[in-house]
Amino acid sequence: MTMTHQKDLKSVFTTKDLDFKPAAKLTKKDLNASVTKAEYAVRGAIPTRADELKEELKRSSNSLPFNNIINANIGNPQQLDQKPLTFTRQVLSILEYPVILKVDHEKLASLNLFAKDALKRAQRLLDDIGGSVGAYSHSQGVPGIRQTVADFITERDGGEPAFPEDIYLTTGASAAATSLLSLLCKDSQTGLLLPIPQYPLYTASASLYNAQVLPYYLDEEADWSTESDEIERVVLDALKKGIKPSVLIVINPGNPTGAVLSESTIAKICLIAAKYGITVISDEVYQENVFGDVKFHSMKKILRKLQNLYPGKFDNVQLASLHSISKGFMGECGQRGGYIEIVGFSQDIRDALFKLMSISICSVVTGQAVVDLMVKPPQPGDESYDQDRQERLKIYNEMLTRANLLYETFNELEGIKCQKPQGAMYLFPKLVLPEKALRESKRLNIEPDVLYCTALLESTGICTVPGSGFGQKSGTYHVRTTFLPPGTQWIQDWRGFHQEFFDKYRD
């Protein structure tokens, strides 16, 4: 058979046809430079090295000074200790296989697999979706789910109404941010105001869409606060240079800093947006991850309040808020879901955004369903309510406990200083490294925090991301770690490593 085919193929070409010099292969310089120059440290060199070490441990479990890799480099809760919420997964299981709804109810109940409210919610979602999660949905997302999201926002923001037509369900917040930026980055004179330090998705997107990064620095000494004076300074500076400050990115709660914005800070950001006509993208994916008496305030809520307080002054503000199922109590990273709420955009811009989203047809429908479950958890009186609450409480307590332990450990050690955890899943302590370590990193031609994080990985298996991957004030060095890995042994290991590192490099 193969022989016949090859004979067939042989007859396709004459000798003359084949008398050509094969062309050269692609090289890096043939690629889109915007893509090749983009950087994304969260899955960069150190996590890649961690993957190699993981493979090495699989081949030979005692070849390294540690037994496993602790992935503290990425907010991926279910890779680690965090269990999915039972209610969420019961509903998803039924959505995937609606035959379950047709089984004899008593027989099904005897297995104790699915709660009544899970069956009910699955039925409602299937009705909204149109029967099957395997069909493409509306490009903006299933209308019924967008209604649930709008109801949630209305309640969260103290009654300020939200509308399903302003909601776009997305394949996670990364896809949401890149869609918005691809639309809003007009040309190389477009300025993107980005917090530094900052989750590198935004610098990578700025590179992909050829925009100018306009960094505004967060104030580490004031718990990584956002200073509107600093933002305005950057805006004015850009305008002087002929760059149009078009988009302002806010991450609240912060990544990697964990800082949570106050109402007055948000109000001041809205003022800058109103004054200079800057579109705000408010990345609020960690809105459920706030600790103690810290309170999350949405940009939308404060904007609406200002619009009510000062008629006409803030009506021009254009805001896109992002949320995600990957963080908070869901931690459903792999399910890829999220939403954008837009406020104040004209019909032209809405149409363009819709068209852009329709090119990728729709976001994953099960991910859309998880958004519904995130914003509308079981309520008191529902069969799943108690278990759901307990599961949430456990997640919250474990995260808080580990965050505090890490924070205290860092602050007990020499040469490392950490701000108090307020929110998100990360700590971003500052490293004050000895001169000898700085010289060594210079010799190796790497950043000093890369030296530290590499040594940490190679000695303990703890995988983190150097602060240079997020941006930091020149001459300062940091490390970003999640506080997701289970147990406390790794924190002790880190302590041991840190002391050895300082002993080695102490001046």
Added chain:
Amino acid sequence: MTMTHQKDLKSVFTTKDLDFKPAAKLTKKDLNASVTKAEYAVRGAIPTRADELKEELKRSSNSLPFNNIINANIGNPQQLDQKPLTFTRQVLSILEYPVILKVDHEKLASLNLFAKDALKRAQRLLDDIGGSVGAYSHSQGVPGIRQTVADFITERDGGEPAFPEDIYLTTGASAAATSLLSLLCKDSQTGLLLPIPQYPLYTASASLYNAQVLPYYLDEEADWSTESDEIERVVLDALKKGIKPSVLIVINPGNPTGAVLSESTIAKICLIAAKYGITVISDEVYQENVFGDVKFHSMKKILRKLQNLYPGKFDNVQLASLHSISKGFMGECGQRGGYIEIVGFSQDIRDALFKLMSISICSVVTGQAVVDLMVKPPQPGDESYDQDRQERLKIYNEMLTRANLLYETFNELEGIKCQKPQGAMYLFPKLVLPEKALRESKRLNIEPDVLYCTALLESTGICTVPGSGFGQKSGTYHVRTTFLPPGTQWIQDWRGFHQEFFDKYRD
């Protein structure tokens, strides 16, 4: 409470702070022109009008001359008649809720919900995934699933080995294509060779990434065949104009044409790629959708054969093949899954592609699992095998029956001519419209096929896409319809409409 907050906010600004003139809002001209000029007819004006009519029918079911909208505009099988394969959904249901695996086996078996091989496959996938579909996977996709894909390709291509490191699992084929094109479109002198007619994702992407579209025309009279002479003519023409023909898109089986490429045609395409150093993207998402004795040949298989036959001549060819879970027997559009296999790319290019994919972290993990299920269905001897085969046969037969009925209907009517269905999910008949219809469309300033498709929608509720959305030879007009809508009444309705339309406009 709200009052206190508003008071707080009131104290934030001084009168001087508020003494500013609010800036103007964004207009279309402030957006990225590459996005605003992109077009995507599959969810364009006519489908949008269909959505409006659907809403109107909901409000008042007898206000229109039809009772429902027939969505023949998009290959969305599960929106219509096609049922998901039972085995797929059983496995997915377990993946979402692995507690099912811990239920007493006998008790579970009494419900007859999950087959033994479904339980086994789910366990294997969970092991490969690392325990939870809610965790981010490796950016290239779960290694074990990539191995299954590589095994499938190896077998499909007659033993030519495929490797998991060459596989990238993606959020559907659209995301795969746009990722590849964003990397390969270097600048405005990059030429994209695109078949005309063509699924408009590619023209839209060319616009998004500022590439030059280099159209090559398919030969309608020869069953929409792809002529390598035509491609080479376009290549030479582009070179003369200083445009670098960098990427050649092939859609096999074709969308919207349904044409399936022969081995010799594929070989000739490989020759052009080798001679001119053009990277080939082979969109093979309809590879399961071929009818009768038509056989699908992958670009990769033919390339490998040529490399064996003519050492040194074809080794430089760089190929990316796309597949998807949205079409074929799965039809799992809403689950968003697919893969890219790359061949011949240097390490630099691979690294850049990996980085690009890591910026969006990973594709949806359940979608990755569906890829596994697509390429490795139940085998003879497995509990699910018989049912699975029957379900596939039913899908195949129903599609073929409707395709043939539509084809015959079109060819019985005046002024419409259709090529014989070979594959994919579409027919793309040519409309030979009367002069009066052409004049009417001129008067309305719309394309003649838009006039036809709009009238079809408004009279019958049948939603199609005009040929102008896919590109067509100047002066020819077409309509693309899927053959997915259930039943045959709609085909009779279309017949009736067509006759009336011609009666109305007959010269």
